[in-house]
Amino acid sequence: MSDQHSGTADGTDTSAATASGTEASDTDTASADAATAGAASQPLLRVEDLQKSYGDETVLRGISFDLDKRDVEVIIGPSGSGKSTMLRCVNRLTEFQGGAIYLDGESVMAMNDNDLRRRVGMVFQDINLFAHLTALQNVTLGLRKVRGMGKEAAREKAMDQLDRVGLASQADSYPAELSGGQKQRVGIARALAMDPELLLFDEPTSALDPELVGEVLEVMRDLAEGGMTMLVVTHEMGFARRAASSLMFLDEGRIVERGPPEQLFDDPEHDRTAEFLQRLTTISEEV
Amino acid sequence: MVLSLASPPALDAVDWVALAQFESGDWAFVREQLPYLARGFVVTLLLTLTSIVLGFLAGFPMGAIEVYGRGPLRSFVYGAGVVLRAIPIVVILVFMFFVAPIPLPGGQFAFDVPRVGSVSFGRSAFLAATVGLGLRSAAYQAQIFRGALQSVSGGQMEAARSVGMSRLQGIRHVVLPQALRRSIPGFQNEFTIVLKDTSIAFAIGLTELFARADNLFTQRTTATLELFLFISLVYFIMTFVTNRSLDYLGDYYAIPGGDR
Amino acid sequence: MSGERSTARTTLARAGEGLPTGRSVGLAIGALFWAWLVVRWVTIWAGYSEPFFPVAFFEGLATGFENDALVMQQNTGALAPVLDFVAGFWFLFSDVASFVAFAVEYLPTLAEGAWLTVVLTVAGIAFGLVIAVPLSVARVYGGVVTRSLALVYIELIRGTPLLAQLFVIYYGLNMSQYFRGVSSGLLPTTAVWVAIVGFTINSAAYQAEYIRSALESVESGQLTAARAIGLSRIDGIRHVVLPQGLRYAIPGWTNELVYLIKYSSLAAFITVVELFESGRDIAGQTFQYLNIYALLALFYLALVLSATLFMGWVEDRVAIPGLGVRDGRE
Numbered sequence: 001m002s003d004q005h006s007g008t009a010d011g012t013d014t015s016a017a018t019a020s021g022t023e024a025s026d027t028d029t030a031s032a033d034a035a036t037a038g039a040a041s042q043p044l045l046r047v048e049d050l051q052k053s054y055g056d057e058t059v060l061r062g063i064s065f066d067l068d069k070r071d072v073e074v075i076i077g078p079s080g081s082g083k084s085t086m087l088r089c090v091n092r093l094t095e096f097q098g099g100a101i102y103l104d105g106e107s108v109m110a111m112n113d114n115d116l117r118r119r120v121g122m123v124f125q126d127i128n129l130f131a132h133l134t135a136l137q138n139v140t141l142g143l144r145k146v147r148g149m150g151k152e153a154a155r156e157k158a159m160d161q162l163d164r165v166g167l168a169s170q171a172d173s174y175p176a177e178l179s180g181g182q183k184q185r186v187g188i189a190r191a192l193a194m195d196p197e198l199l200l201f202d203e204p205t206s207a208l209d210p211e212l213v214g215e216v217l218e219v220m221r222d223l224a225e226g227g228m229t230m231l232v233v234t235h236e237m238g239f240a241r242r243a244a245s246s247l248m249f250l251d252e253g254r255i256v257e258r259g260p261p262e263q264l265f266d267d268p269e270h271d272r273t274a275e276f277l278q279r280l281t282t283i284s285e286e287v
Numbered sequence: 288m289v290l291s292l293a294s295p296p297a298l299d300a301v302d303w304v305a306l307a308q309f310e311s312g313d314w315a316f317v318r319e320q321l322p323y324l325a326r327g328f329v330v331t332l333l334l335t336l337t338s339i340v341l342g343f344l345a346g347f348p349m350g351a352i353e354v355y356g357r358g359p360l361r362s363f364v365y366g367a368g369v370v371l372r373a374i375p376i377v378v379i380l381v382f383m384f385f386v387a388p389i390p391l392p393g394g395q396f397a398f399d400v401p402r403v404g405s406v407s408f409g410r411s412a413f414l415a416a417t418v419g420l421g422l423r424s425a426a427y428q429a430q431i432f433r434g435a436l437q438s439v440s441g442g443q444m445e446a447a448r449s450v451g452m453s454r455l456q457g458i459r460h461v462v463l464p465q466a467l468r469r470s471i472p473g474f475q476n477e478f479t480i481v482l483k484d485t486s487i488a489f490a491i492g493l494t495e496l497f498a499r500a501d502n503l504f505t506q507r508t509t510a511t512l513e514l515f516l517f518i519s520l521v522y523f524i525m526t527f528v529t530n531r532s533l534d535y536l537g538d539y540y541a542i543p544g545g546d547r
Numbered sequence: 548m549s550g551e552r553s554t555a556r557t558t559l560a561r562a563g564e565g566l567p568t569g570r571s572v573g574l575a576i577g578a579l580f581w582a583w584l585v586v587r588w589v590t591i592w593a594g595y596s597e598p599f600f601p602v603a604f605f606e607g608l609a610t611g612f613e614n615d616a617l618v619m620q621q622n623t624g625a626l627a628p629v630l631d632f633v634a635g636f637w638f639l640f641s642d643v644a645s646f647v648a649f650a651v652e653y654l655p656t657l658a659e660g661a662w663l664t665v666v667l668t669v670a671g672i673a674f675g676l677v678i679a680v681p682l683s684v685a686r687v688y689g690g691v692v693t694r695s696l697a698l699v700y701i702e703l704i705r706g707t708p709l710l711a712q713l714f715v716i717y718y719g720l721n722m723s724q725y726f727r728g729v730s731s732g733l734l735p736t737t738a739v740w741v742a743i744v745g746f747t748i749n750s751a752a753y754q755a756e757y758i759r760s761a762l763e764s765v766e767s768g769q770l771t772a773a774r775a776i777g778l779s780r781i782d783g784i785r786h787v788v789l790p791q792g793l794r795y796a797i798p799g800w801t802n803e804l805v806y807l808i809k810y811s812s813l814a815a816f817i818t819v820v821e822l823f824e825s826g827r828d829i830a831g832q833t834f835q836y837l838n839i840y841a842l843l844a845l846f847y848l849a850l851v852l853s854a855t856l857f858m859g860w861v862e863d864r865v866a867i868p869g870l871g872v873r874d875g876r877e
């Protein structure tokens with residue numbers, strides 16, 4: 001699994017591009033320079049005082065955090081707290097008004113958005129498989145039209161990804177012929193195929209029937225163990241406990257608390273965190 | 288013109304010769320003939336109304352028969368609908384005028400319209416056009432009502448029956464009010480189609496708007512473009528006004544929170 | 548199916564299924580009709596326009612039946628009421644035979660007209676589509692300027708009669724002058740070219756409307772997902788939204804095809820001798836209005852029903868599980 005981060009020609013290309021990008025962007029803020037200076041420990045993702053509003057409504061009020069390679073950050077927070085918005089700022093599916101986001105030291109604002117999205121994969125709550133394409137074609141579309149791969153090579157690579165999520169046998173099924181859990185696994189394979197450096201998950205299991213959640217979480221856990229860097233919005237606390245390197249509680253567009261999962265679970269600093277976690281666990285026990 | 292009134296100082300900046308050149312002749316001809324065209328416009332409006340009304344009177348029961356009817360009556364209505372929807376309206380009109388065994392009255396309809404003058408047109412052509420456009424429209428309106436009736440869920444009928452209404456009462460008080468609202472968008476479409484297709488009645492010599500433009504065009508061939516652009520504009524305004532009015536009707540009768 | 552747009556299609560499609568064995572019978576008749584039509588076209592191009600069947604034979608039949616019937620009617624014996632009854636049928640057979648004789652005689656002329664009807668329809672819908680796709684994309688995804696331009700075009704065309712549009716370009720703009728070079732020999736006349744331009748302009752607006760509503764019924768998440776794997780907006784529209792939207796637009800296209808078959812008859816008024824005009828010519832020569840209009844009706848019915856069946860077949864061919872069968876799409 002880790003072979004996609006190192007060794008492949010693609011991986012080398014990307015890091016070369018990133019290095020030159022960093023050199024060029026010395027107009028960036030001082031902290032970015034500092035980050036570049038300490039190249040050895042440069043975070044893969046740095047979010048700095050991120051602010052975002054829709055019209056009058058401020059949704060993100062200054063969010064800052066770092067994410068290292070191979071980290072798995074789980075984000076929790078009440079509905080409307082800005083979790084999805086934050087993820088969408090990272091791959092610029094939505095534009096933000098204040099602060100900065102750096103991917104491997106390079107400001108995402110300076111990047112071509114298509115290149116950015118090739119490097120940052122996303123898995124959606126409502127899955128959004130391309131409804132007119134088979135599972136396999138869902139995965140090959142990006143490889144062919146974005147990466148410009150040949151038909152055969154794309155097919156081979158896509159089959160590898162489908163295999164990875166356990167769906168090689170369903171390659172020729174259309175989305176409507178797959179269960180929700182299978183669809184979401186194809187969604188993950190589709191994102192993985194682009195060899196992303198970072199994967200964003202926006203509540204990947206919350207649209208699924210309870211009995212289908214497990215198979216998706218299992219794939220995600222495998223990814224985490226394989227060293228994939230992930231930013232995961234989920235309320236599956238079992239996953240957070242086992243796979244997260246860090247847990248973040250977001251409320252009203254601010255990070256209320258962030259730390260290792262055990263700490264937030266067992267000894268949260270804020271009452272609000274405790275309260276929210278308490279409610280989550282009660283609900284999941286009810287289910 | 289309007290511009291020069293608004294800004295008199297620019298008077299000498301306007302190339303009056305060129306403007307007069309442009310203005311003279313063909314547009315002026317259209318303007319001269321406005322009263323003549325206006326009388327055609329009245330005929331167009333009248334024909335649209337009579338056709339739509341006939342289409343509704345025949346189409347509404349046809350739609351109901353397709354949904355609730357059975358046996359040979361339903362087959363007949365169904366077959367008639369298929370045929371009427373498959374044949375070009377010009378063929379239907381010419382057929383109604385020359386072939387159909389309808390007793391068409393001779394002579395002219397004539398009446399005075401304030402500010403427009405005496406409007407007159409052939410009785411037989413008008414009647415044939417009304418029957419042709421009306422029956423064809425009935426076939427389409429039947430489809431609209433059929434679709435609307437069928438789109439009211441079966442649960443609504445069951446609910447009506449469960450409070451003790453008869454089948455007929457259920458249709459009358461529960462299904463119909465919902466179905467009629469839902470047919471407004473389709474009806475809107477149909478209304479403008481009939482409006483535009485009245486122009487084809489010129490093929491049977493009815494002196495409505497299009498035929499009058501056609502007459503003028505043979506009188507003065509240089510004014511063709513102006514004439515047909517002008518009446519196109521008139522048709523456009525008519526369809527636009529119709530659409531907006533029916534939009535308004537739809538909003539007015541909309542059920543809060545429900546779809547139309 | 549949902550929506551008024553698709554009603555024509557569904558009803559017509561169901562015409563084939565209405566009768567229990569109707570579908571196969573309908574298909575057989577359709578196949579025969581097209582086989583005859585194609586052979587007829589080919590022979591006409593090859594220079595042979597005589598009827599395939601002997602007119603005189605059916606005329607003979609007609610007079611034979613009629614004479615027999617007249618003889619039967621003159622009988623005054625005990626069998627008179629019975630013979631009178633039979634005579635009624637003989638008169639009917641005579642009428643049918645003379646209709647067939649008429650049909651056989653004039654089918655070649657009508658086939659020639661039908662060729663132009665088919666040409667105008669196919670060209671109108673195909674060229675119209677080429678314009679309609681960018682128009683509808685502009686309408687849904689365009690900026691303020693392109694969106695308004697597309698809207699104005701679509702509304703102006705849809706708000707005015709096709710007949711007026713044809714008159715504007717044919718008589719008003721005298722567009723035939725531009726087609727002199729491409730109308731010699733086997734090529735269509737200049738009026739046909741102008742009619743094609745007219746139907747293209749007109750059909751583009753209507754198709755754009757059908758495609759617009761189809762595009763809008765594609766969930767917005769589809770484009771977002773396309774963007775998320777790095778496809779540009781245009782590529783996302785091209786590879787993800789359009790393939791789905793165009794499938795949703797098929798019922799609209801069926802309507803459009805039927806519309807063009809019927810309204811291509813208006814080309815008659817700019818001197819194109821298509822099906823309706825060739826029928827009018829025959830009526831002018833023979834004064835057999837009832838016969839010729841019955842024939843015309845059958846011809847158009849055959850064309851429209853074939854178009855509907857064909858589009859149903861296309862819809863099945865490009866069907867994708869779970870796509871286009873969604874409820875609640877309008």
Ligand SMILES: Nc1ncnc2c1ncn2[C@@H]1O[C@H](COP(=O)(O)OP(=O)(O)O)[C@@H](O)[C@H]1O
Pocket residue numbers: 054059077078079080081082083084085086
């Ligand atoms: N496209 C949008 N336009 C306007 N407001 C939006 C949009 N997307 C989200 N919002 C608002 O931003 C806030 C945060 O939304 P979101 O990030 O989706 O929250 P979460 O994912 O945490 O539930 C909500 O109040 C929501 O109404």
Ligand SMILES: [Mg+2]
Pocket residue numbers: 083084085202203
């Ligand atoms: Mg969300």
